[in-house]
Amino acid sequence: MSLKGQNSTYPLAPANGFARSDAESHDSEYSNELRRKKRMKYLLYFIAFVIFQTGVIVLFTLTIMKVRTPKFGVQSATFDSFNVGNSSSPSFDLTMIARLNVKNTNFGKFKYENTTMYFFYGGNQVGEAIIPKSSVGWRSSKKFNVVVNLSSAKLPPTSNSQLGTDLSNRNLPLTSQADLKGKVALTFIFKKKKATMMNCSMEVELASQQLANIVC
Numbered sequence: 001m002s003l004k005g006q007n008s009t010y011p012l013a014p015a016n017g018f019a020r021s022d023a024e025s026h027d028s029e030y031s032n033e034l035r036r037k038k039r040m041k042y043l044l045y046f047i048a049f050v051i052f053q054t055g056v057i058v059l060f061t062l063t064i065m066k067v068r069t070p071k072f073g074v075q076s077a078t079f080d081s082f083n084v085g086n087s088s089s090p091s092f093d094l095t096m097i098a099r100l101n102v103k104n105t106n107f108g109k110f111k112y113e114n115t116t117m118y119f120f121y122g123g124n125q126v127g128e129a130i131i132p133k134s135s136v137g138w139r140s141s142k143k144f145n146v147v148v149n150l151s152s153a154k155l156p157p158t159s160n161s162q163l164g165t166d167l168s169n170r171n172l173p174l175t176s177q178a179d180l181k182g183k184v185a186l187t188f189i190f191k192k193k194k195a196t197m198m199n200c201s202m203e204v205e206l207a208s209q210q211l212a213n214i215v216c
Helices: 003-006 020-063 157-168
Strands: 071-084 094-106 108-111 115-121 124-131 134-136 140-151 173-183 191-205 210-215
Touching: 020 191, 020 210, 071 173, 071 210, 094 108, 094 124, 094 134, 094 173, 115 140, 115 191, 134 140
Parallel strands: none
Antiparallel strands: 071 094, 094 140, 108 134, 108 173, 115 124, 115 173, 124 140, 173 191, 191 210
16 A cells, blocks of 8 residues: 555656657747848848948939039129110120129038139120129028129121121120039038039110010
């Protein structure tokens, strides 16, 4: 009886000695699979983040950081004095107040140096005006006036025939040129030199005393 009682106190051994090890192995494989899926998910997140950042950098470079050439030209004009001759005695002496425009399409301020603007008739200079240094804000325009005296006094005698014809037609064709140099400041440390060239054609309508047909 005592031996039987002692034997009853010991637990029965499992029928299969590998049951516990199989369960542990299954749990280990499941944990490894979960870790693998997590690593794959994080890797996909990282790749997506890198692609997104690359796209942002490319977009920023192509739009914000791209330096464009500002536009510079004559917009309109009025006249303070207006003296013209005729076909038999061709001459002109005009005081013109030209309205100029500098357009900056960059995402940074454009600071330009002082320069000189020249006016020509038939390829010969008939006037000039000083443009003082200034600046144009980012993605904005700056309009200002310059006063210029236009005179035929220094024209060569060979120009008299054509000038007489233009005065008879009541239109005085002119051209203007200027080289505006400066810097575009996109950031405090990133600045790039940029120059814009004015090259405009226009006509002074003698009958109405107005500047017309401006093409820049």
